[in-house]
Amino acid sequence: MPLAVYVIGLGVFSMTTSEFMVSGLMPALAEEFGVSIAAVGYLITAYAAAMTLGGPVLTVGLLRTSRKTALLTLIGVFFLGQALGALSSGYGMMMAARVITGVASAAFFGVGLATCAEMVGPRLRGRAVSVAIGGLMIGTVLGLPAATLISQHFGWRASFWSVAVLVLLTGLVILRLLAASPSPESVSVRAEVAALVNVRLWAVYATSMLIIGATFAAFSYFVPILTDVSGFAPETVPLLLVAYGLATVVGNAIVGRLADDHTLPVLAVGLIALTAALVIFAAFAEVPVLAVAALILIGLVGVTMNPAMAARVMRVGNDGALVNTVHSSVITTGVVIGSWGGGLVISAGYGLTAPLWLGAGVAVLGLLSLLPELVQCDAGTGSGSQSASASSGEERAACLDAS
Structure with missing residues (x-):
């Protein structure tokens, strides 16, 4: 695996830490700006919304630049936003900082994954993505607690500056390590956007x-x-x-090893396991041992399916920056919808375990969404050369793996 893939993972770690660090700094930020805890929570929402809506737009603007230039530009924008947050003298200024960093983060995810895919080729895309996305897992395990700890000892501004310095370090390493490539002047923005006009994608x-x-x-x-x-x-x-976070790190590594050659089976088995874990947690939440076991299983098979998800997206669409950035935006939308839906069922009076039941139902829908492709693959592998000539090499490989 090229060292540059790990450096991109460092950037993902830094930006993930920035995304979630506000949750550990809520009391300090509320006191600093004279606002409620709920208002500080909106800073997290603003970051997610900026990722969803602004990331693809910024990516389109960078399509004609080289991967190295695009990554360095996004790191520069993110650094400026993070520094603005560290220097914020009011709530409005902090909100602006969160929007800037959110937009840059989403675009970095998309361009970074596209860069990883280009460096390793089709057969190792899932493994490369698992290395890069590993920064996200480690960010939740180590980044958030570290930012909170720094805030407690040196103030919340020190936490913001720490992430800014880490991002700047990532940029310096990319500047030195990543090989320069010519700007893809042949890239058509219209063609990149047209790739999204795909029902299957x-x-x-x-x-x-x-x-x-x-x-x-x-x-x-x-x-x-x-x-x-x-x-x-x-x-x-x-x-x-922390145990949950470590489970996500382990699960991400395992899925990354399997994602390229067994994409559909990994997703199908993962969704079955996720559904089972959520049902067990919901039904036996009052039994501590079972609750912990379910918690760890959710860590192993939940967000850790990201490498397989990314491999499937790149197989059906392409490995371009825009397709990957939109995928990042879709994932962020899933975070927002899941969190909002869980709060909705609790507010409706169904109890604290209601989000677990809701999650199980959504996981079943995810499994059902795989069935058409699984059935198609099963039919295709059983029909010989006629099916083989009608599909691409990668699709045939995926179907053979699924069968």
Whole structure:
């Protein structure tokens, strides 16, 4: 695996830490700006919304630049946004900083994954994505606690500056390490956008959104479920969340190894396991041992399906930056919908375990969204050369793996 792939993973780690760090700085930010905790929560929402809406737009603007130039530009924009956050003197200034960093982050994810795919080729795309996306997993395990710890000892501005310095370091390494490539002047923005006019691609996007939505319907409410239903002491919950985070790191590595050659089976088995874990958690949340077991299983098969999701998107669409950035936006939409849906069922009076049941239902929908492709592959592999001539080499390989 090229070293540059790991450097892109470092950038993903930095930006993931920035995305979630506000949740660990809420009291300090609320006091600094004289706003409510809920208002600080909107800073997280603004980041996610900026990723969803602004990331693809910025990516389109960088399509005619080289991958190296695009990555360095996005790192520069992100650094400026992060520095603006560290220097913020008011809530409005901080909100602007979050929007800037959110837009740059989404575009970096898309361009970064496209760069990884180009460096390793089709047969190792899933493994390369798992390395890059590993930065996201490690960001939730180490980045968020580290940012919170820095804030407690040196103030919240130090947390913002720490991420800014880490992103700047990533840029310097990319500047030195990533080989320069000519600007793709032949790239047609219209053709890149036209690649999105693909019903099958949007069906694949839908599966990704359902997987992430199912996971975050549960993840967003782990803390109250573990304390108020499972009966764990508040000081124990951080350790359980670390265990969950470590499970995501392990699961991501395993899926990355399998994603290229067994894309559909990985997604199908993962969704079955995710559904089972959510049902067990919901039905037996009051049994601590089963609750912890379900929690770890969700970590192993939830967001860790990202490499397989990305491999499937690139197989059905292409490995271009815009297709990957839109995929990142779709995943972020899944996070928002899952969290919002979980809160909705709790507010409706269905109890704290309701988000788990909701997540299980969404995971079933994700599994159903795979069935047409699984059935098509099964029929195709059984019909010999006629089917083989009607599909691309990569699609035939995927079908053979699925069968």
